[in-house]
Amino acid sequence: MSATKKNKPIKRHEALKPLSRQHHFGLLFSWKIRKGFSKNISLERMKKYSDWFFKTEIKPHFDAEEKHIFPILDKENELIKRALKEHRRIKRLFKDTEDVEKSLSLLEEELQAHIRFEERVLFNEIQKVATADELETIEKIHIEDSSKAEYHDPFWE
Numbered sequence: 001m002s003a004t005k006k007n008k009p010i011k012r013h014e015a016l017k018p019l020s021r022q023h024h025f026g027l028l029f030s031w032k033i034r035k036g037f038s039k040n041i042s043l044e045r046m047k048k049y050s051d052w053f054f055k056t057e058i059k060p061h062f063d064a065e066e067k068h069i070f071p072i073l074d075k076e077n078e079l080i081k082r083a084l085k086e087h088r089r090i091k092r093l094f095k096d097t098e099d100v101e102k103s104l105s106l107l108e109e110e111l112q113a114h115i116r117f118e119e120r121v122l123f124n125e126i127q128k129v130a131t132a133d134e135l136e137t138i139e140k141i142h143i144e145d146s147s148k149a150e151y152h153d154p155f156w157e
Contacts, residue, residue, distance in 0.1 A: 013127050015138040019069065020123070022061050023115045029053050033108040035156035043100045045155050050104060052151055054094040062087050065118075068141055072130045079122050086114045 012020050029050075036046045066087065073080050090111055096103035130138075 012123070013130075013135055015130075015135040016069070016123055016127060019061070019065065020119060022057065023119055025057055026061075026111055026115045029057070030108045030112040032156040033104055037105070037108075039155070041155045043104070045153060046104055047097075047100050049151055049153065049155065050094060050107070054091075056149055058090070058094060062091070064141065068138055069123075069126060072126050072134050079125055083114075083118065083122055086110070086117070090114060 032049070033046060036049075066084070070080050070083060075081075090107065093103045093107040093110065
């Protein structure tokens with residue numbers, strides 16, 4: 001198999017595209033936090049952004065995945081177990097108020113790794129096994145694109 005064929009991305013099914021678009025905003029979140037650290041932005045400012053992002057993006061996104069996407073695979077499936085474990089860990093990092101610097105630093109790395117896992121492994125597997133009916137049901141779910149909301153303090157610029 002040639003290298004170009006091996007690395008060719010699987011075309012994302014229309015039903016999963018809204019979630020993949022939201023993943024892009026998660027990657028941007030990680031970039032913004034990295035940028036904040038490199039610019040010595042106060043932890044308080046970055047934590048306020050992190051709290052806003054959790055409420056407007058992460059929580060609704062995780063809820064949609066856990067309710068509508070993950071059940072396509074068996075709950076005992078190792079990929080689902082991993083995704084749920086990562087969701088729990090990421091939620092804890094967002095909610096941590098004890099060591100904000102450490103949590104933001106870990107969050108920036110772990111959210112990015114989690115998104116890469118879902119996009120490169122989990123969603124591809126779900127897409128392979130989902131029935132036409134399951135995909136149609138997912139397409140009917142109106143996953144809100146709250147990313148249109150702008151955050152009021154663009155500290156990363």
